[in-house]
Amino acid sequence: MIRRILTEGIDEFDMTRLDVYRSRGGYQALAKALRTMSPDDVADEVKTSGLRGRGGAGVAASFKWSTLPADGRPRYLILNGDESEPGSFSGRMLIQKNPHMIIEGALLSAYACRMARVFIYLRGEFYEGAEIMRRAVEEARAAGFIGERILGTDFSQEVVVHRGAGAYICGEETAIMESLEGKRGHPRTKPPFPTAAGLYGMPTVINNVETIANVAPIVANGGAWFAAIGPEKSPGTKVCSVSGRVRRPGNYEIEMGTPLRELIEEHAGGLEPGHELKFILPAGASSALIQPKNLDVSLDYDSLGAIRSMLGSAGMLVCDERDCAVHVAYLGARFYHHESCGKCTPCREGTGWTERVLHRMEHGLGRSGDTRRLEELCRGIGGRKCLCLLGDFSVTYLQSALANFHDEFEAHEHGGPCPVTAALEVSVR
Ligand SMILES: Cc1cc2nc3c(=O)[nH]c(=O)nc-3n(C[C@H](O)[C@H](O)[C@H](O)COP(=O)(O)O)c2cc1C
Numbered sequence: 164m165i166r167r168i169l170t171e172g173i174d175e176f177d178m179t180r181l182d183v184y185r186s187r188g189g190y191q192a193l194a195k196a197l198r199t200m201s202p203d204d205v206a207d208e209v210k211t212s213g214l215r216g217r218g219g220a221g222v223a224a225s226f227k228w229s230t231l232p233a234d235g236r237p238r239y240l241i242l243n244g245d246e247s248e249p250g251s252f253s254g255r256m257l258i259q260k261n262p263h264m265i266i267e268g269a270l271l272s273a274y275a276c277r278m279a280r281v282f283i284y285l286r287g288e289f290y291e292g293a294e295i296m297r298r299a300v301e302e303a304r305a306a307g308f309i310g311e312r313i314l315g316t317d318f319s320q321e322v323v324v325h326r327g328a329g330a331y332i333c334g335e336e337t338a339i340m341e342s343l344e345g346k347r348g349h350p351r352t353k354p355p356f357p358t359a360a361g362l363y364g365m366p367t368v369i370n371n372v373e374t375i376a377n378v379a380p381i382v383a384n385g386g387a388w389f390a391a392i393g394p395e396k397s398p399g400t401k402v403c404s405v406s407g408r409v410r411r412p413g414n415y416e417i418e419m420g421t422p423l424r425e426l427i428e429e430h431a432g433g434l435e436p437g438h439e440l441k442f443i444l445p446a447g448a449s450s451a452l453i454q455p456k457n458l459d460v461s462l463d464y465d466s467l468g469a470i471r472s473m474l475g476s477a478g479m480l481v482c483d484e485r486d487c488a489v490h491v492a493y494l495g496a497r498f499y500h501h502e503s504c505g506k507c508t509p510c511r512e513g514t515g516w517t518e519r520v521l522h523r524m525e526h527g528l529g530r531s532g533d534t535r536r537l538e539e540l541c542r543g544i545g546g547r548k549c550l551c552l553l554g555d556f557s558v559t560y561l562q563s564a565l566a567n568f569h570d571e572f573e574a575h576e577h578g579g580p581c582p583v584t585a586a587l588e589v590s591v592r
């Protein structure tokens with residue numbers, strides 16, 4: 164079911180303007196918190212809400228916040244707006260159309276966690292989004308919502324907008340910190356975890372922009388209100404990006420627990436007439452694919468985990484019978500090889516080999532045993548052998564494609580044009 168919390172009004176009004184955002188109740192949650200609530204009260208509301216991180220793993224926001232050490236060192240909050248997952252574009256929409264909700268959420272989170280500074284880290288390619296966000300920050304500052312003694316209280320806060328240089332790896336939480344420190348965006352070893360020693364060695368929380376955008380409505384309406392929306396363990400809404408073979412691709416904010424079938428068939432308009440669903444990659448290129456038999460799965464963290472896939476960033480790539488599994492796998496392999504930072508051998512070398520094998524299969528030069536070679540490569544890269552999860556992401560979708568469409572891969576071992584699309588062309592004629 165469509166449920167608009169983060170996207171309410173964004174199609175009708177120019178919510179990038181401070182006066183419009185305020186006329187629709189914007190910054191009232193901040194005023195309420197600063198005037199009537201302590202930082203712990205705000206943190207308690209977020210805990211009651213059950214809000215889970217929208218950046219991928221679904222870690223409870225309150226859990227992450229609670230692991231900050233109380234040792235007097237400055238703490239930092241980083242909003243992750245890197246959003247480089249193929250097929251994910253929900254963060255971009257929120258950044259471009261509702262920047263003040265993100266800023267208000269950031270200020271509330273910074274108040275709750277007693278942060279010294281907020282950094283909004285945006286993907287390098289989000290030039291327009293960064294301009295919109297910078298303008299929104301300046302408008303909020305001029306109105307007294309950012310800076311010294313906000314709304315005449317003792318609370319002061321600065322917000323810095325930073326644009327990366329365009330690398331998928333800079334969405335990884337430790338690579339973001341390296342990038343913000345002016346270094347090459349390479350992941351760090353963990354532990355120490357960011358809450359213990361993060362940006363500039365200080366305790367740091369990294370949350371996705373959508374996670375933080377939820378904090379203003381939670382404080383405005385109460386944590387219990389939010390907790391009552393959707394399944395008990397995955398409350399709230401999720402903005403899902405749907406693309407590929409659907410009639411109405413776009414972003415849809417749904418209540419958690421909505422069946423995947425409803426999202427695809429009703430909201431995204433279903434597949435083009437005469438075509439059949441083949442599979443869906445629910446979290447862009449980093450997730451195991453979902454088969455048509457699982458189309459009634461509930462869209463929440465636990466239900467997708469139960470069918471060995473994941474909700475992740477909810478960038479849904481929809482494929483029909485015209486999409487060859489080898490072709491999709493090749494596109495994924497090309498992406499991961501290009502985005503591997505090169506620090507760990509299994510990821511650096513493995514993604515290169517995977518791309519090479521799939522390149523020849525895709526281009527009619529497949530060799531006998533290539534399917535088995537791909538399976539061996541996946542075993543060599545996956546299983547937490549690398550410093551960050553990119554290595555595992557690069558094999559998750561591929562292993563599920565190999566398991567579900569083994570015949571298609573084997574058919575590409577013998578060279579010549581793609582046997583899947585060739586067979587379709589014959590049947591169409
Ligand atoms: C390779 C890689 C890329 C990632 N990209 C993003 C991203 O673009 N945005 C994001 O929020 N999280 C991304 N993550 C997850 C972050 O490391 C982190 O878990 C997340 O920002 C935490 O926010 P949340 O708790 O609000 O979900 C990525 C992780 C990996 C391993």
Ligand code: SF4
Pocket residue numbers: 332349350502503504505506507508510511549550551552553554
């Ligand atoms: S897994 Fe890949 S992207 Fe991650 S640190 Fe290692 S080489 Fe870099």
